[in-house]
Amino acid sequence: MAQTKQINTIKYSIALMANPNKKEEPKKAYAFLQLNNTVTQNQLVKHMADHNTLYPRGVISGVLTDLGTCIRELVGQGFKVQLADLGYFVPSINSKGAASAELFTEENIQSLRVRFVPGTDFENIKAEADFEYVPTRAAQEAVKAAQRKGETSVDITPKKEGEGDGD
Numbered sequence: 001m002a003q004t005k006q007i008n009t010i011k012y013s014i015a016l017m018a019n020p021n022k023k024e025e026p027k028k029a030y031a032f033l034q035l036n037n038t039v040t041q042n043q044l045v046k047h048m049a050d051h052n053t054l055y056p057r058g059v060i061s062g063v064l065t066d067l068g069t070c071i072r073e074l075v076g077q078g079f080k081v082q083l084a085d086l087g088y089f090v091p092s093i094n095s096k097g098a099a100s101a102e103l104f105t106e107e108n109i110q111s112l113r114v115r116f117v118p119g120t121d122f123e124n125i126k127a128e129a130d131f132e133y134v135p136t137r138a139a140q141e142a143v144k145a146a147q148r149k150g151e152t153s154v155d156i157t158p159k160k161e162g163e164g165d166g167d
Helices: 039-047 058-077 138-151
Strands: 009-017 028-033 081-084 088-095 107-118 132-133
Touching: 039 058, 058 081, 058 088, 058 107
Parallel strands: 009 132
Antiparallel strands: 009 028, 081 088, 088 107
């Protein structure tokens, strides 16, 4: 059975970036995702309820709230939490190095974080997406500002480091 596209258009812009480890090399063009917005839990609950689920919004909201609480609790106890093919949540620790194991203490631990590792539901997600090139946010804002001023052209040439607007 052929997979149907469930993902809409993903918008991206392009920026020239230097390799921080090889500054002598020429900059290369890279894609940067342009997020549409943030979906809140309430919006997600409504979206899920609109997908012909048997559960009302209150139940979905309660399950999501409890899910978050339980994942936090279990990950905080050092467990990896698997959610079927969606993926799993796993604790991640960051620390400063010590000269030796004897000198390492809890003070070297800088953070305990939660990492999400996508499962098979997210495999080959690119094949389900269409991509649309859009101007950078800075270029979009420059055009909006020019339109508000009644200007008919905009210079979106990136400023070089140390270059000001001039006097």
